[in-house]
Amino acid sequence: MNDNLHQLRCFGCGDRISGSDAHPDFRCAHCGDLFEVEYAGWSQRQGSNRPNPGALKWLWRERRCSSEALDQSGVWRFRELLPILDNFGNAVTLREGNTPLYALTRAAKALGIDQLYAKHQGMNPTGSFKDTGMTAAMSVAKERGFEWVACASTGNTSAAMAAYAARAGLRSLVLIPEGKIAWGKLSQAMDYGAVTCQLKTDFDGCVKVLTQIVQEAPIYLLNSVNPYRLEGQKTPACEIAEAFDWNVPDHLIVPGGNLANSSALGKGFRELKDLGLVARMPHISVIQAAGANPLARSFATSDGAKLEPVEAHTRASAIRIGNPASWRKAARVIHETGGWCLDVTETEIAIAKAELGAEGLGCEPASAVTLAGLKKLRAGGKIGPSDSVVLMLTGHTLKDADYTIDFHQGTLLKENELAGHEKEIDELRRNAVAVEATPAAVLAAMKGNAG
Ligand code: F0G
Numbered sequence: 001m002n003d004n005l006h007q008l009r010c011f012g013c014g015d016r017i018s019g020s021d022a023h024p025d026f027r028c029a030h031c032g033d034l035f036e037v038e039y040a041g042w043s044q045r046q047g048s049n050r051p052n053p054g055a056l057k058w059l060w061r062e063r064r065c066s067s068e069a070l071d072q073s074g075v076w077r078f079r080e081l082l083p084i085l086d087n088f089g090n091a092v093t094l095r096e097g098n099t100p101l102y103a104l105t106r107a108a109k110a111l112g113i114d115q116l117y118a119k120h121q122g123m124n125p126t127g128s129f130k131d132t133g134m135t136a137a138m139s140v141a142k143e144r145g146f147e148w149v150a151c152a153s154t155g156n157t158s159a160a161m162a163a164y165a166a167r168a169g170l171r172s173l174v175l176i177p178e179g180k181i182a183w184g185k186l187s188q189a190m191d192y193g194a195v196t197c198q199l200k201t202d203f204d205g206c207v208k209v210l211t212q213i214v215q216e217a218p219i220y221l222l223n224s225v226n227p228y229r230l231e232g233q234k235t236p237a238c239e240i241a242e243a244f245d246w247n248v249p250d251h252l253i254v255p256g257g258n259l260a261n262s263s264a265l266g267k268g269f270r271e272l273k274d275l276g277l278v279a280r281m282p283h284i285s286v287i288q289a290a291g292a293n294p295l296a297r298s299f300a301t302s303d304g305a306k307l308e309p310v311e312a313h314t315r316a317s318a319i320r321i322g323n324p325a326s327w328r329k330a331a332r333v334i335h336e337t338g339g340w341c342l343d344v345t346e347t348e349i350a351i352a353k354a355e356l357g358a359e360g361l362g363c364e365p366a367s368a369v370t371l372a373g374l375k376k377l378r379a380g381g382k383i384g385p386s387d388s389v390v391l392m393l394t395g396h397t398l399k400d401a402d403y404t405i406d407f408h409q410g411t412l413l414k415e416n417e418l419a420g421h422e423k424e425i426d427e428l429r430r431n432a433v434a435v436e437a438t439p440a441a442v443l444a445a446m447k448g449n450a451g
């Protein structure tokens with residue numbers, strides 16, 4: 001069986017090549033830009049190989065009742081939208097995707113919005129949205145016969161890559177910035193058997209080193225410059241559209257780091273629209289941390305036309321990225337959907353994260369930028385009370401437990417960051433208290449926290 005129907009198109013110069021002709025660093029030989037996977041004819045009504053939209057909706061839902069591994073994956077359930085393998089039997093899956101869409105009732109009430117949801121990608125097998133992309137690109141690596149795969153990472157990509165490589169029987173190499181990733185994520189790479197190198201540089205420095213390595217050794221690069229990653233990461237668009245009965249929400253809010261995820265979700269909704277599965281795309285907005293905000297700056301100064309890399313600083317370590325690879329793709333998505341790009345402060349991130357925790361969801365700090373960004377968009381009148389909004393929560397709260405404990409113990413934020421927010425933060429903080437081992441002391445502690 002040959003399921004493979006794709007080619008790669010350069011995002012910069014439009015050059016088309018076959019998937020197997022890509023350079024090891026996935027940069028275009030002519031202009032150096034990134035590639036996108038393209039399926040010929042999908043955007044034309046009579047296009048060749050164009051799947052039948054009505055039949056797909058039925059088939060995808062039906063697969064949820066199947067006991068086949070591929071059907072149980074929330075990525076491969078939609079495999080007609082990612083015909084990237086010669087044989088789908090080569091897919092490496094941990095049953096990723098099919099993540100919950102939770103109503104955020106308290107935040108909705110506080111913000112005066114009728115419909116607010118969180119798509120919790122932290123509920124994936126390794127605890128982040130990276131699994132959806134990794135299943136796709138790791139399957140390609142396996143099918144093409146690579147023995148080694150590698151990535152530079154702020155932690156989640158490496159956790160996902162190490163797990164999927166182990167499942168595929170491949171060796172994996174992880175480059176991470178020393179001392180700058182959350183312990184939970186580092187422990188995952190070790191547990192799944194990766195060769196983990198901590199480099200004395202930042203994420204952007206790790207990318208540079210790895211780009212040189214893959215040109216010298218037969219190692220398959222699994223950073224998000226690999227266009228197959230985005231094919232998996234676009235599938236939450238299908239899940240969201242399906243959950244809304246194929247009427248998309250008005251707004252989708254996504255954290256921005258290396259900017260692949262926003263690009264992938266935009267591609268997903270664009271293809272659903274091209275294929276006639278949905279009538280429109282949601283407004284897709286990207287939120288960055290103020291200390292790692294090259295795209296937000298780019299939108300503020302040149303409407304997303306030029307990007308100056310920055311030296312990145314934020315406690316949301318997953319998005320501590322100053323020179324994002326996929327910024328042009330993300331800028332296109334924001335323009336095309338009428339979304340926005342904003343940044344939020346460390347204090348705003350910490351408060352939003354605690355609010356999500358208090359709704360019983362929790363997420364890692366990088367994910368909480370979405371709620372902090374929504375507050376700004378709502379206050380600025382960009383989002384109205386009757387708009388439906390989905391926040392992409394990208395990582396599980398246990399990924400970075402230190403951050404959460406520091407917040408609740410009151411050691412996370414500095415005095416200047418607390419200024420003006422003391423009351424709000426005090427109300428959210430729930431520090432663990434040392435209590436004598438008697439019922440009276442425990443009951444007294446409960447009274448003290450009754451509010
Ligand atoms: N949220 C989390 C939890 C992340 O781990 C990342 C990126 C992002 C958001 C941003 O997504 O890069 O596609 O814009 N983490 C990468 C990593 C860079 O190495 O794990 P993006």
